[in-house]
Amino acid sequence: MDSILKVFQRPDFLAQLVVHIELSVIALLIGITVAMPVALLVYRSRLWSAVAINTGNIGRAVPSLAILALVFPLLGFGFAPSLVALTLLAIPPILINASTGLRQVNPQIIDAARGMGLSNGQVLGHIQLPIAAPVIFAGIRTSAVQVVASATLATFIGGGGLGELIVLGFQRNELAIQLGGSLAVAILAIITEVGFGLLERAFTPKGLLVTSNHRSK
Amino acid sequence: MIEFRGVSKTYPGSLHPVVNDLSFEILDGEICVLVGPSGCGKTTSMRMINRLIEPSEGEILIDGEPNTAMSGTKLRRHIGYAIQQIGLFPHRTIADNIATVPQLLDWDKIRIERRVDELLQLVGLDPAQYRGRYPAELSGGQQQRVGVARAMAADPPIMLMDEPFGAVDPITRNRLQDEFLRIQEEINKTIVFVTHDIDEAIKMGDKLAILKEGGVLAQYDTPEKILAAPNSEFVSSFVGADRVLKRLSLLRVSDMELDSTNGDGDDLPRISERTNLKDALSELIGAGAERGVVVSNGDGARGTLSIETIRRLSHQAEAEQRYE
Ligand SMILES: Nc1ncnc2c1ncn2[C@@H]1O[C@H](COP(=O)(O)OP(=O)(O)OP(=O)(O)O)[C@@H](O)[C@H]1O
Ligand SMILES: [Mg+2]
Numbered sequence: 001m002d003s004i005l006k007v008f009q010r011p012d013f014l015a016q017l018v019v020h021i022e023l024s025v026i027a028l029l030i031g032i033t034v035a036m037p038v039a040l041l042v043y044r045s046r047l048w049s050a051v052a053i054n055t056g057n058i059g060r061a062v063p064s065l066a067i068l069a070l071v072f073p074l075l076g077f078g079f080a081p082s083l084v085a086l087t088l089l090a091i092p093p094i095l096i097n098a099s100t101g102l103r104q105v106n107p108q109i110i111d112a113a114r115g116m117g118l119s120n121g122q123v124l125g126h127i128q129l130p131i132a133a134p135v136i137f138a139g140i141r142t143s144a145v146q147v148v149a150s151a152t153l154a155t156f157i158g159g160g161g162l163g164e165l166i167v168l169g170f171q172r173n174e175l176a177i178q179l180g181g182s183l184a185v186a187i188l189a190i191i192t193e194v195g196f197g198l199l200e201r202a203f204t205p206k207g208l209l210v211t212s213n214h215r216s217k
Numbered sequence: 218m219i220e221f222r223g224v225s226k227t228y229p230g231s232l233h234p235v236v237n238d239l240s241f242e243i244l245d246g247e248i249c250v251l252v253g254p255s256g257c258g259k260t261t262s263m264r265m266i267n268r269l270i271e272p273s274e275g276e277i278l279i280d281g282e283p284n285t286a287m288s289g290t291k292l293r294r295h296i297g298y299a300i301q302q303i304g305l306f307p308h309r310t311i312a313d314n315i316a317t318v319p320q321l322l323d324w325d326k327i328r329i330e331r332r333v334d335e336l337l338q339l340v341g342l343d344p345a346q347y348r349g350r351y352p353a354e355l356s357g358g359q360q361q362r363v364g365v366a367r368a369m370a371a372d373p374p375i376m377l378m379d380e381p382f383g384a385v386d387p388i389t390r391n392r393l394q395d396e397f398l399r400i401q402e403e404i405n406k407t408i409v410f411v412t413h414d415i416d417e418a419i420k421m422g423d424k425l426a427i428l429k430e431g432g433v434l435a436q437y438d439t440p441e442k443i444l445a446a447p448n449s450e451f452v453s454s455f456v457g458a459d460r461v462l463k464r465l466s467l468l469r470v471s472d473m474e475l476d477s478t479n480g481d482g483d484d485l486p487r488i489s490e491r492t493n494l495k496d497a498l499s500e501l502i503g504a505g506a507e508r509g510v511v512v513s514n515g516d517g518a519r520g521t522l523s524i525e526t527i528r529r530l531s532h533q534a535e536a537e538q539r540y541e
Contacts, residue, residue, distance in 0.1 A: 106304075108302040108304040109304050109305075109307070111269075111300055111302075111304060112300045112303075112304030112305070112306075112364075113304075113306070113317075114269060114293070115267065115269055115293060115298040115300055116293060116294070116298060116321070116367070117290050117291065117293035117294030117295075117321060118290070118317075118321065122321075127306060130308045131306075131307065131308050205307075205308030206308075206351065207306075207307050207308040207309060207310065207351035207352065207353065208307060208308050210351045210353045210354055
């Protein structure tokens with residue numbers, strides 16, 4: 001136990017932790033910036049949202065390691081290629097949930113909104129996005145947890161992150177370093193899960209919580 | 218005034234129009250009921266007024282101006298609309314639902330709050346109890362009232378109401394109809410009201426526009442005229458075999474010319490002058506009497522009413538009836 005705690009005090013631990021978080025946060029932000037506009041473009045059309053959702057599903061089915069292995073020969077070694085790979089991982093869950101969530105908003109609610117003179121932009125901003133928010137945030141959460149976990153693999157293409165420590169532990173045959181690295185990743189993933197869970201609740205309009213209570217009763 | 222001028226609608230990809238050459242006028246302060254069997258184009262006709270649907274032919278004038286004179290969005294902010302399926306916003310409180318259009322029109326906060334409470338009161342929901350609730354916490358009938366309040370929020374001169382009392386049981390519906398007629402007496406809006414229930418149409422309408430299959434206007438007139446003289450087999454069968462009785466239910470005893478009492482009223486049944494003729498007839502038949510004494514609120518005898526008078530009235534109307 002003591003030796004694991006010592007791992008957390010190594011200077012390279014803090015450095016790799018920062019890289020790990022950087023990789024994850026940037027990948028997630030780019031993922032959101034790409035996936036949300038695409039979802040907004042496609043959700044109105046049944047055909048295009050089916051294309052987006054199916055592409056997303058295929059994307060999710062590809063293992064993280066396979067994506068890294070695909071990126072390496074194309075883009076090479078280092079932080080940027082790792083970032084590209086993680087972004088590719090981040091996009092599908094957000095894209096899928098955002099298009100599904102927007103499509104699921106009851107068309108009669110949208111009709112009522114249009115009938116009262118809300119512009120298309122207002123219907124989207126005041127009605128559709130808030131109602132779809134819980135589903136969209138669930139997608140972002142899935143994506144974030146996946147990115148944090150997969151960032152561990154970035155070390156294989158020279159992207160750094162907590163994976164470095166685990167590999168180092170293997171190379172030196174030091175169990176403490178391996179465990180320390182893994183533990184840190186696990187804790188980071190749990191914090192991400194819980195943190196985004198809280199955000200999701202915060203962004204779920206109260207009226208929708210009431211509805212779901214009603215239905216589950 | 219709303220004026221339909223040769224309005225037709227054919228949906229893309231369809232051969233037949235669902236609304237066919239509609240021309241009629243809805244006067245200010247009147248409730249015009251669009252009524253007809255399911256799928257005859259009532260909702261489509263209504264939605265062309267606020268341009269949620271654009272006509273394929275013809276035009277609709279509002280106060281003499283084509284409704285295309287301003288943007289659809291702006292137009293809709295000045296026409297109240299209660300959609301067929303209520304469509305309350307689940308993520309907003311009742312107060313915020315009702316405040317939707319006033320907020321779009323940038324009313325100040327205090328004015329909006331006051332208006333919301335006033336409307337809740339008007340539709341019979343206690344503001345203190347309901348303004349902070351969410352739609353999911355209301356019954357279907359209560360939601361429907363909020364839908365109506367929301368359509369009235371910015372005090373629009375014109376309101377479109379698509380089967381606004383469709384989702385409630387007959388007793389509640391009856392009460393909502395009465396409440397609504399009472400409210401209309403105060404607010405005097407121009408209202409287009411859709412229903413497929415002929416009884417509701419007769420009760421609510423100053424004018425009925427009876428539509429038939431294919432969106433053709435079969436007859437447009439007051440309920441009394443339509444019941445007295447349906448202009449076709451279709452209208453006649455749509456208003457029902459009991460149309461003579463339905464017509465009697467539109468007239469009150471106080472509307473009739475009464476016979477004098479002749480001082481022999483003591484053993485005759487008493488009928489309040491506020492009763493409608495259908496109920497009065499029922500009372501007379503039930504009491505086994507030919508005549509009854511009509512009394513006003515203060516119990517003063519006003520005269521007598523006989524079954525014969527009612528019969529003559531109905532028969533006259535029947536004789537005027539002509540199919541074209
Ligand atoms: N968007 C649309 N595209 C194609 N056809 C449509 C569309 N909306 C309605 N229709 C058709 O137009 C006809 C009239 O529909 P509308 O909704 O106006 O009827 P309605 O009289 O309101 O019926 P209900 O009493 O059932 O509400 C129907 O046959 C319907 O199938
Ligand atoms: Mg309809």
